[in-house]
Amino acid sequence: MVRGKSTERTRENGPDGVETLPKVVTEVPAAPARCRRGLVERARLQWRPADGGDPAVHVQEFLAxxxxxxHDLARPAGRHDPTGPCGASVYVSAAAGAALAGGPAGAPSPVPALPEVAVVVYGHADAPAPGTAAGGWWLGDWTESWTPAQHADAVRAVREAIGRGDVYQVNVVGHAAARYTGDPLPALARLGALPGARYGGTLTGAGWAIGCASPETLVEVRAGRLVTRPIKGTRPATPAGRGELLASAKERAEHVMIVDLERNDLARVARTGSVRVDELFAVRRWCDLWQAESTVSATVADGLGLADLLRAVCPGGSVTGAPKLAALDRIAAAEPVGRGASMGALGWVSPGHVDLGLTIRTAAADGDRLHVWAGGGITWGSDPDAEVAEAAAKSAPIRAALRTPR
Known part of the structure; x- marks a missing residue:
């Protein structure tokens, strides 16, 4: 690993080994299907607040x-060069996103080895890297960072804030951790195979790894169009659950509120008058849950660069709330443990193309523990016990995939 220092931050510019987490073939989230199993790391940037400066600018400059x-996402993508860089994985944590938005970072991350921003530039390997067989694997019991009663109390506190008119909606997230022995990467890689994992895959670094099964698009840029696909509203994946979701006035109101927020976020970086809702409250399946998803799109404004795009959309509205800054204040007050790898952005970028998912349904590993997060959006109509149960339902497929090899 080669490191170069500047007065503003530390950049890690060489391929970064995972000294405490063995290498395996990994599926990089949102990488081109024709390339993703034949990628080799060429350069890396990792950023933490102590490094200083604007992380969005650092990302754009590093990639260039x-x-x-x-620096101009309105320009069409060039021809794919198999001898040059293929593209890059980009990860921006929820805490980094809050900083970009001017909000509080919240409680400290339970995964301090994980940087707040990571960019990994990939080239093409001569041949796909060989995989490694999973060895012995043991995962201990999960320890929750708050009890169901404390989670319910946080929901009530948000409802009180809504009643005072401080906010309209706040996303509240809980965390759990479990000790492990063995290699965690095969377990994290299993998340990418879960049904509906549009952003399934892994990203690794020295002493940390992220596994993602997210179905939610934070922002995609392709052929001059911006797209976001917010998800709000959850029920069990049964015929009755689908009917309940479609009929729920509470879920629809919560969903439309976030769609409006996402429309406003896109309008900041779109050509004037081009924002539209292409699909509203479509019910789709993720594992054993129905979820409501909308599609909002717009035309990219001339001269829009990745840095300005990240500042406009991070952190995602569906995992913060509305208004966004007021919701971030409530999140910082309510959550006892930081969001770590969850509720941030993770995906793939290349010239003229951006595809970043929200890191919901996401787990992370440090040297000896796995971490998971889950939560949901709180409105005036939220029932505390139902919100606790919904978070558990979202987390259950992730925990099951991590525990048992398939």
């Missing part, structure tokens, strides 16, 4: 320095 200019 390694042959991936994203």
């Amino acid at each position: 320095a390694h042959g991936l200019p994203l």
Whole structure:
């Protein structure tokens, strides 16, 4: 690993080994299907608040320095060069997103080894890397960072804030951790195979790894169009559950509120008058849950760069609330443990193309523990006990995939 220092931050510019987490073939979230199992790391940037500066600017400059200019996303993508850089994984934590928005970072992360921003530039390998067989694997019991009663109390506190007119909606997230022995990467990689995992895959670094099964698009840019697909509203994946979700006035009101927030976020970086809702409250399946998803799109404004795009959409509205800054204040007050790898952005970028998912349904590993997060949006109509049960239902497929090899 080669490191270069500047007065603003530390950049890690060489391929970064995972000294405490063995290498395996990994599926990089949102990477091109034709390339994703034949990628080799060429350069890396990791950023933490102590490094200083604007992380969005650092990301854009770093990518440009390694042959991936994203300073004008309205320009069409060039021809794919198999001898040059393929693209890059980009990860922006919820805490980094809050900083970009001007909000509080919240409680400390339970995964301090994990940077707040990571960018990994990939080239093409001569041949796909060989996989490694999973060895012995043991995962201990999950320890929750709050009890169901404390979670319910947090929901009530948000409802009180809504009653005072401080906010309209706040997303509240809980955390759990479990000790492990063995190699966690095969377990994290299993998340990408879960049904509906549009952003399934892994990202690794020295002493940390992220596994993602997210179905939610934070932002996609392709052929001059911006797209976001907010998800709000959850029921069990049964015929009755689908009917309940479609009929729920509470879920629809919560969903439309976030769609409006996402429309406003896109309008900041879109051509004037081009924002539209292409699909509203479509019910789709993720594992054993129905979820409501909408599609909002717009035309990219001339001269829009990746840095400005990240500042406009991070952190995602569906995992913060409305108004966004007021919701971030409530989140910082309510959650006893930081969001770590969850509720941030993770995906793939290349010239003229951005595809970032929200890191919901996401787990992380440090040297000896696995971490998971789950939560939901709180409105005036929320029932505390139902919100606790919904968070558990979202977390259950992740925990099951991590525990038992398939």
